[in-house]
């Protein structure tokens with residue numbers, strides 16, 4: 001807020017993402033409020049609240065229509081209205097082509113090394129373009145003047161920056177790509193690669209979580225477009241405009257609002273353990289994510305199998321609780337994953353479980369943020385074993401939830417968070433044997449060692465919180481605007 005007031009006075013902030021921060025659903029004739037499981041949402045929500053901005057997103061809830069005014073707006077959060085959510089409506093065909101098809105069957109697997117083949121279909125591409133146009137029109141309608149700051153979020157909107165630039169030439173457009181960017185060889189698979197790059201270069205700033213992904217992006221631009229690249233400043237000049245490409249590692253608010261609402265650690269432990277029926281002395285390992293093939297959920301179960309193989313003394317003494325919020329469930333790869341997780345959990349339970357002891361509890365249901373924080377606080381170990389992940393905010397949330405300075409984080413080397421949380425036990429999720437050993441190390445770790453590691457990780461998340469993330473992008477944007485004003489006086 002301070003940066004906005006001093007560096008960018010009077011600038012209106014508009015966030016645009018596919019996923020909305022609050023979903024209204026109809027449940028047995030009642031309107032129910034859901035906060036979706038999305039790292040993007042948990043990061044951007046406190047920022048939008050802090051700058052009283054406007055958030056433009058797809059209205060996908062069954063009661064979303066019932067809660068907006070005549071301009072499709074609703075003030076949120078409902079219990080403490082701080083900003084406007086402007087909903088964009090999509091038909092079933094638009095949702096299928098733009099979201100399920102191009103974004104999630106095309107770009108999502110393209111950008112993640114999870115060995116799922118991307119599917120690119122011309123019809124999905126058509127819909128992706130028209131839906132990007134629809135969102136561009138909604139953003140322009142929300143802009144109070146010609147110089148708003150628009151924060152474009154993620155791979156659903158690669159074309160939006162260019163479309164906005166055409167209509168709002170003086171806007172600051174900051175695009176943040178929340179997922180990895182592949183190397184140029186992989187990126188070349190996309191039949192519309194030049195158009196995607198051209199769309200993104202409508203931005204003033206393009207942000208990624210890591211320098212590595214920035215480099216991949218710059219290489220892709222270099223290979224497929226005629227541009228001038230100044231590598232030192234990471235600036236790309238294209239068609240008379242310059243875009244900066246920088247790394248801004250995303251984070252969470254500190255302290256997280258949820259922490260004020262959950263009971264003490266001991267109480268969380270008692271409640272969660274009773275609910276799960278855990279016997280005295282059984283250690284609890286947790287996994288918390290969307291049910292997604294990039295998250296390495298099956299690999300995590302295999303690590304437990306490996307632990308039991310190598311260290312049978314742990315049989316009966318550890319349970320893995322995996323909660324997985326269903327998303328994109330109608331896509332075949334996601335349905336397949338759901339079945340595979342169930343099958344693998346069942347196999348392990350049959351092999352090692354007995355009356356009163358279940359090694360793997362797999363719950364594919366949405367949990368509220370409050371329930372998730374209770375689980376974090378009840379856990380002995382948190383396993384984040386993504387096969388590939390831009391950042392992964394579960395790792396940071398777990399650390400933030402542990403004000404008792406206890407608990408061990410096992411973290412994939414292929415999650416952006418592993419570049420910051422060096423005191424986690426860093427693992428290669430493709431290597432089951434080493435994962436099993438990491439689990440053994442975590443379960444046997446002394447309370448002192450847990451405290452030392454956790455303390456350091458908490459300092460890092462506290463210092464590099466999401467306000468710093470947004471602040472550094474806004475500062476860079478302010479510098480760009482000043483430079484443009486000097487170059488083009490009047």
Ligand code: G6P
Nearest residue numbers: 019037038039040154178179327
């Ligand atoms: C990832 C993506 C976000 C997305 C979230 C949830 O974090 O980067 O853009 O919102 O997953 O996925 P969903 O498809 O349910 O919105």
